Every structure is written in structure tokens, then in C-alpha cells.
Amino acid sequence: MTDPTTRIGTPTSETTRFRMRGKDVLAEIVGHKSFTEAFYFIVSGREPTAGEARTLDACLIILMDHGLTPNALVARLVEDSMPGDIQVPVAAGLLMIGNKFVGTMAGAGQILHDCMGHDGDKRDWLAATVASYRDQKRFIPGFGHPYYKPEDPRAARLFEIARANGATGDYIALVEILGEEIDKAAGRHLTLNVTGALGAVLNEIGFPVEVMRSVAVIGRAAGLVAHIYEEKRNPVVPAVTNFINDIDYVDPE
Amino acid sequence: MTDPTTRIGTPTSETTRFRMRGKDVLAEIVGHKSFTEAFYFIVSGREPTAGEARTLDACLIILMDHGLTPNALVARLVEDSMPGDIQVPVAAGLLMIGNKFVGTMAGAGQILHDCMGHDGDKRDWLAATVASYRDQKRFIPGFGHPYYKPEDPRAARLFEIARANGATGDYIALVEILGEEIDKAAGRHLTLNVTGALGAVLNEIGFPVEVMRSVAVIGRAAGLVAHIYEEKRNPVVPAVTNFINDIDYVDPE
Amino acid sequence: MTDPTTRIGTPTSETTRFRMRGKDVLAEIVGHKSFTEAFYFIVSGREPTAGEARTLDACLIILMDHGLTPNALVARLVEDSMPGDIQVPVAAGLLMIGNKFVGTMAGAGQILHDCMGHDGDKRDWLAATVASYRDQKRFIPGFGHPYYKPEDPRAARLFEIARANGATGDYIALVEILGEEIDKAAGRHLTLNVTGALGAVLNEIGFPVEVMRSVAVIGRAAGLVAHIYEEKRNPVVPAVTNFINDIDYVDPE
């Protein structure tokens, strides 16, 4: 085993240099880049174009909040127990960004990424993928929505922003073909939802597919902070606690 | 108890409006604001000025990474166990942003915020606070650093950025007075470190002190994603695992 | 720095011995000890007496469940997002065992432990501690309860079990004196609650005060598993989700 190295940054013990991926943090990054540009850069090692950064901003914001969701509630409940340690309720809320809800963007992104790397006919590949998911009784990530039917306006808006900021549209085209194949196989229309759109748009800007779900994690973290702050001043937890306290305990039959 | 409400945003079940603090997300936020602007807005309910947003960008970036820190290592170790669920290693790493390390920014920010709200002489108030901490054998958060002595260049850079972006400097002045009082009481110089500087600068831009530590949480989350992604391709965990595996087990005496 | 060692156990890479604190796990621990005995032993390095183990069993069970508490709700909400990874909802629920709720046992235990180590008059020491907490406007951990007044029957039951299993009662006596001093200083009676009782009883059996809160953590973990399992078959999350979905979003004034 060769000695491991890191290419991300220097430790604070090196007081004579403070570097991030080859750049001087104090002279070239901080004060010069936005959070979003630095996030893209530290993860991928490449500086995003202005258009890529604006598109990533949109991707981070679109999942920032959806009101009093279960994960906002978890953050608020944990905040109530650990009021001085905001990292704990934020972390607890983030644990919920899995395969079942917003985390699906990573699955959608992976399918599109694999498809783009495939040499043959892309529609055929996508149709075969749909068939394989159906055989295994699995949902294709990024499709279907309980409320937005037939279209999710957030998907259209993301595509519009990506295109306005220089995206080629190749991955957007793929996810639309994927949607067509899903509809054909299912015999009915499934909404291309915001997480499916994110899977396409994040591929458009070259965000690494292996860590794509982190865009949801960081975007939602910002929203959870807002909920935690509101909870400190205008709480919902007492009402929720009353509600669950009124759920009856029943002895065994 | 009156019915609770929220002022943050609408749920996805409301398909006819998608609002964040009174604004239409698709028409007014996404595609128009940066992540940092939206983060400030969703938390505080106020749109930051361009200068405040640039200053917040700097605050988010300055703590994004310090190389292979213990919390980067935790994220990498957890990633190795839960490779498909990036929210889990990110959350595990974030749990470490407490009072002992970068989370101290919140303590520093609180002292400065309380001091600014005090009507009398501010130097006297700060001197009394220093004395009270010393009586209780507690450290003043934001001062002292194992490597950066006598000055932490990150603090100076943050002040420079804040001033260049319109900060009045009132909180920066306060933290400098606090430093003078600390030195006087200790009989030696303690470094005003980056977290002390952040406590001042985040007050300068009006970021709510109750959730100030979230700036470290979100900034560092971005850095942890970079470590997790590097771990997938160029791991350090095997070497660390070998290292701990070589720590001897010893029977009781 | 001398090389670190561990006295807890051997790694799986050592296939010729599988030891826990000097004992052979397969020959001397598993099949011979209860979980509770092994927990006490691995933490403290000392085998508990039968009476100590029975008392620790009582301490672990008394906090196992209190119905649909906020932390049971957090575990259930997280379970709904990560249904195949029970470690995640359990961990999320455990994050709430802090200073504000059941984690107070550790604070109570610490006061009693410090008092016992004090050479002078113990009542005076406790009275001074009460005065110091009151000066700092802090609550003494382990006293007061919103529902159990004037007495918490769980405290009395724990004392009874400890005494029946050989406890000297020295720490129980101390916590009772502490309660008297609290009442005297407050001018009214505060309930000695279950966490205060646990602080005394866990000291009686010599459970290390530095990790005393872990008894609440492990006891409650078992209860959270029950809630997660019930949630899979007879969920409360849909009703809670409806409840929070009905909380109105309000535009800014």
C-alpha cells in the first residue's frame, strides 16, 4: 500500500500555507468566490463556469424548503432537546435524505450518467433499464409525485435555468426519453419530478454523480436552519407534542 | 395555546403556490438568488444586501476545509460503512461542530451581541465578562489557537472582506476590545482566532446570533462532501484502519 | 507520547484469541453473562455482583419507554425515510438524550459523586452547591417534574430495588439531603425525579459517573426499537404528517 495523500486542502498546523486544491484560500478563494463556486470547486477540483455556478445555485435552492415536512419536524424536535447545539438537529434532519424522498436525485442521476456512457442506442438502453426495474418491482427514481400531476413545475423551471446558463441539454433530453419509456411501459403518465430533473441538470453541469445527493443535503441544511430558528421563537413542537400525547395507549388484546 | 403557524414556506401539497417567506420560489428566488442569498433570506426573513451576501460567502468558505481533520476522518470512516447514503457520513461529521472546536463562533458571537445590547460602557462590560469566565475557569470562545500565534491571518482577512463590503466595523471593534481585555487579564497575548472573527463579522451582517453556528455547519458540510468523494476514489481509511489495528490490546494488570 | 493501547478487547484480525478485558469472550462471557453484566464489565473493567447487575437492569428498564415521547416520534419519522437501516432512526432518537431531558441523570450523578469525594460536611457542601446553581440561575439536575408531584414513584421504586440488592444507601441518603436543601432554598418542594434517583443509584453500584448517561442511552435505545417496529406495522407518522401539513403558512407582515 502506497502512502495515502489528499488533494483537498492543508491542515491548520501548516501556518505558512492555507490551500484548497492548489489555490491560496485567503488570496484566491475567500472574498473572491461564492459559496456555491467554492463548493463545486472543492468537490470536483474544477472551477465552475459562471453558468454552471448559477445552475448549481438553482439546484441548491429548489430543495431548500417545502414547509413543515417530516424532516423539518425532526430538526425542530431535536432542537428542543439540544437547544445550544444546532449541529445536532441539523444532522438529525439530514439523516432523512435517503432513497425514499429527496435523495432519489442521486439514483436518477446515476441512470442518466450510465446511459450517457453507453455507446449504443440510448433509448434502447433506457427502455431496458425501465424493464429491469419493473421486473424487480422497483420504482425508477425521479418519477411520480403525489401532488404534482401531470407535470412538476419545478422540473421545467430547472431545465429553463440550466439552458439559460449554457447547458447543452443532452442530459435533459435523456431524462425526457426516460420519461417516455416509463410511460410506455406503465401504460400511463408518471410525472418527471424535481429530483429526476436534478439528476439531469446536475449531470449537465458535471457535478460528480457519486456525491450528487449532497446537493440535496446542503440545500436542505439551509432550510432546516430556518426551521430551527423559527422553532426557538415561534414553536410548533408544543402542539405536536400535545397531538402525540393524545394518541391512546391500548393494552394487548 | 393559539394554533401554531410557520412563516418559512409552503408544503408541496399546495401545488398552486410555492412560496418562501412571501416570495414565489420559482419566479423570484430560484434562478435569481445565490445559495448564500437564499440561505440568509430563509433564515432571517430579510434579503441581504450584496455586501452582506459577499461577506456571508466568505464566512461560509473560511471554515469549509482544513484538510484531514478529525471530522473529515469521521465522515470518511462512516462513508466506508454507508457508501450509498452520503447524508449519513455528512451528518456524522457535522455532529462534531460543537463548543470545543469551530462551534465556538456562536459563543463569541453571543458575547458580542449581548455587549452591543448593553447600554453602559462596553469595555467595562467586556472586562467584567472576561473576569467572570476566568472565575468559572472557562475559556472565552474565539480566542487562542495551537498554531496561529500571535495572529490568525484568517481573522484579519475576514475583517478586511467585511469592511470592503460595507460593514460598519462596530462588532469588529468590540471583538478587538475583548481581545485587549483578555490579554490584560491573562498577562499574555491570546490569538483572536477565526471563530472569534466570525462571531464579530456575522454580527456585522445581522446574521441571527441564535443560529450563528449554522454557518460553520453548512460551510463544513461542503468540505465533508469533498472528503467523502475523495475517499471513494483515493481512500485514507485503509491506512487509518491499519494504524488503529496495530494499537495493542493489553490485558488487565 | 507513548504508544497508545486499549484494554477493552481484541480485533477480529486476531483469530487465535477473542478477549474482553482479560477474559475469553467465547469461553467465559458469551453464554455465561447477561447483557447487563457484560455491559457493566466492559465499561468498568470489574464484574458486577449479582445485586449490582440486578440494580443496573432496573436502571436500564426504568427509562426504556414513556410512550409516544418526542424522541419516539423522531425515531418513527426517520424510520419512515430510512426503513431498511434501523441504526439511523435509533441514532436520531438517541441524539435527544441531552441535558434537557433524561440526560440530566449524569448531572445529578456528578454532583453526588463530587459530594462523596468531599471531606467536610456533606450537607454544607450540597447547600453551597444549591446556592451556586441558584446564583447562576441554573436548575439542579434531577429535581422537578411536570406531572409527578410531590413524589415520583419511579424514584422510590429504584431506591427500594437498590437496597434490596445490597446497596449501602449512602448516595441515596445524599440525594435526599440534596432535595431537602433544594426545598429549603426554593421555599417549596421540588420532586426528586427518576433521573435524580438514577444519579444516586448508579453511584451506589459504582457505575462510572463520566459515562452514566449511557444507561439512559442504552435503555431508551431498546424502547425506540419497539416504536420503530410498531411504526412499520401500525404507523402514527401519517397522522402526524397530516397534523403538521395543516399548520398554516403565513406570509410576512
Next chain:
Amino acid sequence: MTDPTTRIGTPTSETTRFRMRGKDVLAEIVGHKSFTEAFYFIVSGREPTAGEARTLDACLIILMDHGLTPNALVARLVEDSMPGDIQVPVAAGLLMIGNKFVGTMAGAGQILHDCMGHDGDKRDWLAATVASYRDQKRFIPGFGHPYYKPEDPRAARLFEIARANGATGDYIALVEILGEEIDKAAGRHLTLNVTGALGAVLNEIGFPVEVMRSVAVIGRAAGLVAHIYEEKRNPVVPAVTNFINDIDYVDPE
């Protein structure tokens, strides 16, 4: 939707009864049952036989510790950041009990449970399952070990304890057939490891398969407490921190 109920226990707001699954906690559970008996009872709603409880004790203990594993290291690193909140490092360590390491017991248990519920020939069903996993290039959970070859002595010991405590051996027989089919398909011998054995033994005692992994979670939680306590007094984190601090940062090529 009918109103939800719970059958687990009463809330503290009900001061006139304190019940767990129909029993009075103070009169019938605490002081009468071991932690392990109460854990089995609260989860399943059924009181275990003495033999089932002894077998569950063995299952909880066998995974309690394996020395300085990555998850012990995570708990120790997090402890160093949050020294007063033991629930946080315990939770962080538990997050790692996923599908990749000890969490595999749940997958093994599920296969055996499904097989037992199958009416036809069990060996055929297991052979088909092995073939299906191989087709999908997935590992069968519970088989293979980097160090224990050809046999894992922990598996044999668990089977011995289960049989000595009244297990029928039906699930043990199944997992042995599963091992034979795996070897046949692979053309070489794979070790039936401790997690595969746990999947069988926990089915033998009727522990619910949906939450089987919780046995690893709770057993390991006890071990993590021991590591956290040792870290407070005899730390390994400084040496690990030095080790990672010496990993070189490398600029981009």
C-alpha cells in the same frame, strides 16, 4: 384514516398508571426482569422463555466489541468534540452498523425467514436465492470473512448456546444448507460468519426479523460506551490525529 394508537406504553403525563404492553412497569417489570427480557418483551409483545432470553443475551454480547474498529474510532473522535454529551458519539458510531458490516445479520435473517415461510423444498428455494444473488452480483449476507477461515468460531458457539437453551435448530439447519448451496455455486468454501449465525439464531428465538439488526445496534452501543470511557482516560485520538495530520496534501497535477 382511523385514529392511530400505540400498544407500547403510557406517557409520563398519566401518573396513575405506568404500563408497558399491558404490564405495570413498577410492579411487574422493573426489579423483576432483566434488560434483555424487557427488550424482547417491549419489541415483540411476548415474554421470552428463560432460554430465549439467555440466547438473546449471547446475541447481544457477541457483537459488543471487536477492539479498535472503525466504529469505535468514530465514537472516540466524536467524543473528543462533544465530551459532555455521550449520546452524540454513541449515535455517530451506531450510524455505521449498515449493510456493509455487522448490519448484514438482518439480511441473513430475512432470507432464512422467507425460506421458512416457503412451502416447497427449502434447499431448492435457497439454491435459487443463491443463483439470483449471483446474477445480480450481490453477496449473500452472513457469509465470508477476511480472517476467520474456514470456520468462524463465534458462529459455532452461538449455535451451541441456542441449542443448549431449547432452540429447535430449524433455522440453524437452514443456514447450514444455505452455506452448502453457496459453496456449491461458488466452487469454494465461504465461511458462515457471526452475522449469518445471528440471522439464524435470532429467528430461532422469534425475534422479529424486521428489526433484527437492532440486536447489533444495542450490543455494539454497550461496547462503544466502553471505548468512549477509555478515550476519556487513556486516549487514542491524539495518536490518530497525528497520523492523519502527517498524510500529505498534494497540489493538483
